[in-house]
Amino acid sequence: MIAISNLMGPSKEGKGSARWAKAGQWLFLGAIFFYLYAPIAVLVVNSFNQSKYGHNWKGFTWKWYEKLLNNQNLMDAFWHSIAIGLLAATFATLLGTLMAYALYRYNFTLKRVTSGMLFVVMMSPDIVLAITFLVIFMALGIHLGFWSLLIAHITFCLPFVVITVYARLNDFDGNLIEAARDLGASEARTFFTVVMPMSMPAIVSGWLLSFTLSLDDVIVSSFVTGPSYEILPIRVFSMVRVGVSPEVNALATGLLILSVVLVVVAQLILRKGKSQ
Amino acid sequence: MAKTLMQFRQVSLKFDTQEILTGFDLDIKDGEFFTLLGPSGCGKTTVLRLIAGFEQPDEGQILLDGHNIAEQLAEHRPINTVFQSYALFPHLSVFDNVAFGLKMSRTPSTEIKPRVMEALEMVRLAEFADRKPAQLSGGQKQRVAIARAVVNRPRLLLLDESLSALDYKLRQQMQIELKHLQRQLGITFVYVTHDQEEALSMSDRILVMNHGQAQQVGAPRDIYESPANEFVARFIGEINIFDARIEQVVSIDEQQGRYLAYFDQGNMTREIVSETRFEAGDKVKVMLRPEDLRIEFLEDAPEKPGFIGEVQERNYKGKTLDSQIKLKDGQLILASEFFNENEPDFDYKLNQKVWIDWVHGWEHVIKADLL
Ligand SMILES: Nc1ncnc2c1ncn2[C@@H]1O[C@H](COP(=O)(O)OP(=O)(O)OP(=O)(O)O)[C@@H](O)[C@H]1O
Numbered sequence A: 001m002i003a004i005s006n007l008m009g010p011s012k013e014g015k016g017s018a019r020w021a022k023a024g025q026w027l028f029l030g031a032i033f034f035y036l037y038a039p040i041a042v043l044v045v046n047s048f049n050q051s052k053y054g055h056n057w058k059g060f061t062w063k064w065y066e067k068l069l070n071n072q073n074l075m076d077a078f079w080h081s082i083a084i085g086l087l088a089a090t091f092a093t094l095l096g097t098l099m100a101y102a103l104y105r106y107n108f109t110l111k112r113v114t115s116g117m118l119f120v121v122m123m124s125p126d127i128v129l130a131i132t133f134l135v136i137f138m139a140l141g142i143h144l145g146f147w148s149l150l151i152a153h154i155t156f157c158l159p160f161v162v163i164t165v166y167a168r169l170n171d172f173d174g175n176l177i178e179a180a181r182d183l184g185a186s187e188a189r190t191f192f193t194v195v196m197p198m199s200m201p202a203i204v205s206g207w208l209l210s211f212t213l214s215l216d217d218v219i220v221s222s223f224v225t226g227p228s229y230e231i232l233p234i235r236v237f238s239m240v241r242v243g244v245s246p247e248v249n250a251l252a253t254g255l256l257i258l259s260v261v262l263v264v265v266a267q268l269i270l271r272k273g274k275s276q
Numbered sequence B: 001m002a003k004t005l006m007q008f009r010q011v012s013l014k015f016d017t018q019e020i021l022t023g024f025d026l027d028i029k030d031g032e033f034f035t036l037l038g039p040s041g042c043g044k045t046t047v048l049r050l051i052a053g054f055e056q057p058d059e060g061q062i063l064l065d066g067h068n069i070a071e072q073l074a075e076h077r078p079i080n081t082v083f084q085s086y087a088l089f090p091h092l093s094v095f096d097n098v099a100f101g102l103k104m105s106r107t108p109s110t111e112i113k114p115r116v117m118e119a120l121e122m123v124r125l126a127e128f129a130d131r132k133p134a135q136l137s138g139g140q141k142q143r144v145a146i147a148r149a150v151v152n153r154p155r156l157l158l159l160d161e162s163l164s165a166l167d168y169k170l171r172q173q174m175q176i177e178l179k180h181l182q183r184q185l186g187i188t189f190v191y192v193t194h195d196q197e198e199a200l201s202m203s204d205r206i207l208v209m210n211h212g213q214a215q216q217v218g219a220p221r222d223i224y225e226s227p228a229n230e231f232v233a234r235f236i237g238e239i240n241i242f243d244a245r246i247e248q249v250v251s252i253d254e255q256q257g258r259y260l261a262y263f264d265q266g267n268m269t270r271e272i273v274s275e276t277r278f279e280a281g282d283k284v285k286v287m288l289r290p291e292d293l294r295i296e297f298l299e300d301a302p303e304k305p306g307f308i309g310e311v312q313e314r315n316y317k318g319k320t321l322d323s324q325i326k327l328k329d330g331q332l333i334l335a336s337e338f339f340n341e342n343e344p345d346f347d348y349k350l351n352q353k354v355w356i357d358w359v360h361g362w363e364h365v366i367k368a369d370l371l
């Protein structure tokens, strides 16, 4: 958004050509927005469409939403996803924040190896991670279900939290931690009174990022969970293989609203962080 | 003489393989304004960090009141630091920044408020108590940093180039305020700077260091007037240094000796005085501050011993007129004279031939092998 609005800044050419340039910019911007949002708009509109196939408008209805709420399997999968997302995001944030702080604060021998491994987890294709997890869980005899899913999600969320928080810590004045120690704060109190409050925006965005990643992961999840604990993306995936039901449109609209709320919350928190 | 508060005994510190301090000794008296002065990278900040407890020495002892505190954690030392970057906590208000140390030492909350306000009033920032650091100017931030440190009533207050970020005017003002604070509180200040003027005007004693080694410790006046070696002489202001050889010892009494010295420069022999004992044949360096020199036009001067040169450059400095003069063998010297408004012809023309003398007895002489 910021990059786009910069495009619209004042241009140095004469008045006439400036007007044309401006028109061109609006056109360009319009095309981008159309490309990005038209499919979403169609989806949202269709979730209220009487017509089952969505080729044309047959009148407004809530019935797909009713059907969605009555579809026990789908709702179960939805709540499972939310639960896994909340837990995975929270644990990944706790672990990741401590890890970022350790990487920032201490010079230990395996520091480079540790941060390198995080990047490996982050960069490796989902399918590789998925197979790795599967092999490990089988080897350890862990039943595929809630726990295997949670562990896998925490793992792939972790590097994103570490990197977000670490970047924030690196922006700090390095003397702040020493200043706290100088004024009599122990290591632990320094962490809770200075480091934590100051990295809060990064911690929150790390959590939100993890939650989103967990919520829409299909590949890793489909390998590491079993029928005992089905989650939303997998459920939807198996549903749409038979044909897109308008319930799915309703579900997607619901998720869309949820993610818009999350984005707004994240922005508010980040803005508050910046104004400090 | 006040008693010793802080002492380094043969302290050594390495970063990786680089030796930063080697066998470093330090002696800070209770209640004094002590300044560490030296060029960039000489180890000033490192010394402060050792005192504060952010670094541990590889060897040697750090004594506070005679007790070794080398192993003590920073949070347990009765020492506070004013960081060069201020290091104010951005998420806390000015009040909470200043209250931080008191809260950590579990001071009763009824006592915290009056003490914080007292500290803020001392730096004249009481009305800014509710602001966040981001809403303060550089000078105000600095004063908060000072208040945050002194409110804990430390034994030692460490200040790392605390004024270097300020503009000239504010800096002068803060210098006076700091000095005033130090007298008022009776706290020992250890101040780091690479600004020699600042060091001279504020300190009770100065330690000049270079490459992790102490070059000279003494009162500002001693350091300025009797530098121990060429490094100190050149670092503390401008100085002109001439090579000479002692030809004859004229007389020696308790305080000083009189000698006849031969200067290659100008091919002349002159009498010099020094507190140091020399023998005939010693090679010496004669040091003269720019303000010790006297200049005359060569036309009006009769032939007499002295240095002869040409005026290269003149800088009007308000109170003084500084001239750069090139001697016959190419050595450049700097002379500084008080500007006299009653004498408008005082100005020299460029390339004007001049004769240079100095006020007899104002020279500072050291042995050449000390350099
Ligand atoms: N953490 C570190 N690791 C390695 N070398 C360091 C470290 N900190 C400082 N040094 C080196 O130690 C030497 C002394 O540094 P120090 O910061 O004490 O200098 P300084 O006198 O304070 O300089 P300045 O006036 O520029 O602040 C320098 O050569 C510097 O490169």
Ligand SMILES: [Mg+2]
Residues within 6 Å of the ligand: B044, B045, B046, B160
């Ligand atoms: Mg320094």
